[in-house]
Amino acid sequence: MNLDPPETLSVAPTCAADGLSARLARHAIEFDAQSLSPSVIRATERAILDGVGVMMAASAESPDVRPFVELVQTQPCLPQATLLGFNIRVGALQAALVNGALAHALDYEDAFDRAPLHPNASLLPAALATAEIRPCTGREFLAAVALGCDLVCRLGLSLRRPLEAGGWYPPPILGAFGATLAAARLAGLGARGLCDAWSLLLAQNSCPGEIKFSAESTLRAVREAFPAHAAVLSVQLAARGVRGFDAPLEGKAGFFALFAGGEYDTAALLDDLGTGFAIEQLSFKRWPCCRGTHAYIEAAQVLRREGFQAQDIEAIVCVGGKIQRMLAEPAAQKQRPRTPIDAKFSIPFTVALALTEPEVTLASFSPAALEDARLLNLAGRCEFQLGEDPLFAHAACGEIALRLRDGRMLRHRVSHALGEPTRPLSDTVLRKKFIECVSRAANPVKPARASRYVARVLALEHENDAAAALCSIAAAP
Numbered sequence: 001m002n003l004d005p006p007e008t009l010s011v012a013p014t015c016a017a018d019g020l021s022a023r024l025a026r027h028a029i030e031f032d033a034q035s036l037s038p039s040v041i042r043a044t045e046r047a048i049l050d051g052v053g054v055m056m057a058a059s060a061e062s063p064d065v066r067p068f069v070e071l072v073q074t075q076p077c078l079p080q081a082t083l084l085g086f087n088i089r090v091g092a093l094q095a096a097l098v099n100g101a102l103a104h105a106l107d108y109e110d111a112f113d114r115a116p117l118h119p120n121a122s123l124l125p126a127a128l129a130t131a132e133i134r135p136c137t138g139r140e141f142l143a144a145v146a147l148g149c150d151l152v153c154r155l156g157l158s159l160r161r162p163l164e165a166g167g168w169y170p171p172p173i174l175g176a177f178g179a180t181l182a183a184a185r186l187a188g189l190g191a192r193g194l195c196d197a198w199s200l201l202l203a204q205n206s207c208p209g210e211i212k213f214s215a216e217s218t219l220r221a222v223r224e225a226f227p228a229h230a231a232v233l234s235v236q237l238a239a240r241g242v243r244g245f246d247a248p249l250e251g252k253a254g255f256f257a258l259f260a261g262g263e264y265d266t267a268a269l270l271d272d273l274g275t276g277f278a279i280e281q282l283s284f285k286r287w288p289c290c291r292g293t294h295a296y297i298e299a300a301q302v303l304r305r306e307g308f309q310a311q312d313i314e315a316i317v318c319v320g321g322k323i324q325r326m327l328a329e330p331a332a333q334k335q336r337p338r339t340p341i342d343a344k345f346s347i348p349f350t351v352a353l354a355l356t357e358p359e360v361t362l363a364s365f366s367p368a369a370l371e372d373a374r375l376l377n378l379a380g381r382c383e384f385q386l387g388e389d390p391l392f393a394h395a396a397c398g399e400i401a402l403r404l405r406d407g408r409m410l411r412h413r414v415s416h417a418l419g420e421p422t423r424p425l426s427d428t429v430l431r432k433k434f435i436e437c438v439s440r441a442a443n444p445v446k447p448a449r450a451s452r453y454v455a456r457v458l459a460l461e462h463e464n465d466a467a468a469a470l471c472s473i474a475a476a477p
Contacts, residue, residue: 059085100228199244
């Protein structure tokens with residue numbers, strides 16, 4: 001197999017500078033894929049499987065992605081890359097855009113609780129689009145994903161002034177840098193080229209915090225379309241010789257200066273680089289909604305075992321930290337969400353679901369559910385309180401206190417919601433989740449075929465053509 005860069009691309013020489021951007025770029029490009037440990041390989045294969053399944057499900061389950069699919073189908077382009085969930089091939093840029101929109105539309109993808117972030121939401125679409133136009137082995141694809149994910153998580157942990165302080169919304173902004181890294185490595189760029197691509201990304205990368213406050217907006221669902229597209233576009237331009245900045249990250253007007261007031265910790269970016277991979281610390285979602293709601297869903301399900309009915313509840317008090325408060329305020333909006341994505345970011349609504357439904361599933365956030373008087377009545381009885389325990393600063397921690405009409409008080413706290421590294425979802429559970437997701441795709445996949453695909457992805461390191469293997473699930477049966 002020919003893995004040389006296409007003749008139309010020019011790969012820039014390695015940057016000789018010794019700044020932070022250059023050091024991170026050299027590590028990203030020069031890291032030997034053969035040195036990936038078995039545990040990192042396993043963690044990365046699990047993340048890829050989960051991400052592909054979630055994107056497939058969104059192809060039919062999320063109406064918010066339809067304008068993106070309709071738009072790219074009107075654009076003349078070479079059939080280079082695959083729209084997951086559809087039997088459609090479009091240009092690489094268009095595929096990154098649509099698959100990026102799919103990646104977070106159901107809010108069912110993996111998460112990094114410590115920051116918190118969704119490090120693979122734009123990364124996987126960008127990596128897949130690039131690997132389809134420049135084939136690579138499974139192990140090389142795994143290395144690109146593991147390295148990109150690691151950078152996103154390190155960026156999140158390095159910030160000493162939160163992006164929110166400047167009015168930004170962090171997940172897509174930070175995720176774009178890892179997406180660009182993965183695409184650049186798979187495209188065959190050198191370290192100088194990756195710095196150029198990060199520079200080009202800076203000229204496009206934005207996500208305002210207003211995304212949290214507009215009740216009828218669907219941008220929160222499809223937000224990963226834009227960083228995925230920007231990553232692939234930046235890499236393609238850098239490969240054609242567009243020169244960027246010498247220090248896109250640490251420069252006096254680079255990323256850290258612009259987004260974090262220059263307040264960051266270099267050690268968080270460089271310590272154990274190449275030996276410690278954050279992809280081993282991801283959380284996988286048991287429920288298709290914001291990770292910050294999961295502790296409350298789990299607590300509600302535990303409390304239900306006490307044997308009461310929804311009409312027996314007089315009041316619900318949800319206790320948490322500042323991260324969780326975003327999911328409960330403004331109260332009027334969160335108690336009566338108007339869109340499925342806002343419902344997925346609502347503690348009152350998800351708690352109402354958990355207290356009344358047998359399980360919280362993809363079907364729980366239908367338009368009919370948003371109008372269900374029983375759910376809305378219960379959500380209206382939910383209030384939020386800031387907790388003093390430092391543990392509430394963790395994104396996957398939460399506590400519920402119920403006051404019943406018979407005078408009983410019930411309370412339960414979940415310190416680390418199901419799915420995080422100390423309480424992981426097993427391969428069996430992930431397999432079941434994947435099979436359910438792909439059965440709901442625009443082109444549904446039957447369980448037997450889905451099971452064969454699971455086995456293939458969980459052995460991706462042995463594939464000669466990663467993209468062919470990964471996109472086979474979206475092809476016609």
